[in-house]
Amino acid sequence: MKVVDVAARACLVEVEDAVAAAALAAWVRAVGLPAEEVVPAARTVLLDGVDPVAAREALRRWATDDVTRPAPLVRLPVHYSGPDLARVADHWGCTTREVVDLHTSLEFTSAFCGFAPGFAYLAGLPLERAVPRLASPRTRVAPGSVGLADTWCGVYPTASPGGWLLIGTTDAELWDVDRARPALLAPGTRVRFEAAR
Structure with a gap:
C-alpha cells in the first residue's frame, strides 16, 4: 500500500x-x-x-484490523442467451454450458462504479479467462445485459453503447434513485450470478 x-x-x-x-x-x-x-x-x-x-x-x-465485516451479497438470476456466449466459449476453448458453469461458480466483487449510473466493474474473473472487447462497439446494448471484457464482468443498467461480450441478461434493477442506496452493486458488494429458471 x-x-x-x-x-x-x-x-x-x-x-x-x-x-x-x-x-x-x-x-x-x-x-x-x-x-x-x-x-x-x-x-x-x-x-x-x-x-x-x-x-x-x-x-x-x-x-x-481483526474486525471483519462481510460485504453484502447480491444474487443475480441470468438468462444465459447473450449474442456473444458462443464467442466466449470459443475463446475459452469450451462449451457454452461450461461458460455458464464457470460464470455461476465465481464470486465477484464490485470494485467501483463508472461509465453509467449503476454500472459496476465486477472483479473476479480469473486472468486466464480474460476476453477481448468487440473490435467495433454496439450502438445499443439492452438494459440488464451481462457482459465480459478483459477480466471484468458488468451489467448494463440502462440502454447504452457498449463493446463488452454479452453472455446473458438479468431483470434486476441496477439503478433506482428511490432506493436508500441507488446502486444495487455499490463498491464492495459481493455478487453471485445464477442461471435463471
Missing part, C-alpha cells in the same frame, strides 16, 4: 488490485474515517476531505 498526498485535504491510496481497493473503501467507511468522499477505482482509493496525516495513521491499522 502506498499513500500519495494529492491536495491539502486529500490523498490517494495505491493498492494491489480492484478487490483490495473495494475492501479498503468498505473498511474506511465502516471504521468511520472522516472523509467527505471515498472513491475506489481499479487499483486506488481516493480519500477526499481528510487530514492526510490522520488518514495515514488510520490506514496502518487496515492490514491488522
Whole structure:
C-alpha cells in the first residue's frame, strides 16, 4: 500500500488490485474515517476531505484490523442467451454450458462504479479467462445485459453503447434513485450470478 498526498485535504491510496481497493473503501467507511468522499477505482482509493496525516495513521491499522465485516451479497438470476456466449466459449476453448458453469461458480466483487449510473466493474474473473472487447462497439446494448471484457464482468443498467461480450441478461434493477442506496452493486458488494429458471 502506498499513500500519495494529492491536495491539502486529500490523498490517494495505491493498492494491489480492484478487490483490495473495494475492501479498503468498505473498511474506511465502516471504521468511520472522516472523509467527505471515498472513491475506489481499479487499483486506488481516493480519500477526499481528510487530514492526510490522520488518514495515514488510520490506514496502518487496515492490514491488522481483526474486525471483519462481510460485504453484502447480491444474487443475480441470468438468462444465459447473450449474442456473444458462443464467442466466449470459443475463446475459452469450451462449451457454452461450461461458460455458464464457470460464470455461476465465481464470486465477484464490485470494485467501483463508472461509465453509467449503476454500472459496476465486477472483479473476479480469473486472468486466464480474460476476453477481448468487440473490435467495433454496439450502438445499443439492452438494459440488464451481462457482459465480459478483459477480466471484468458488468451489467448494463440502462440502454447504452457498449463493446463488452454479452453472455446473458438479468431483470434486476441496477439503478433506482428511490432506493436508500441507488446502486444495487455499490463498491464492495459481493455478487453471485445464477442461471435463471
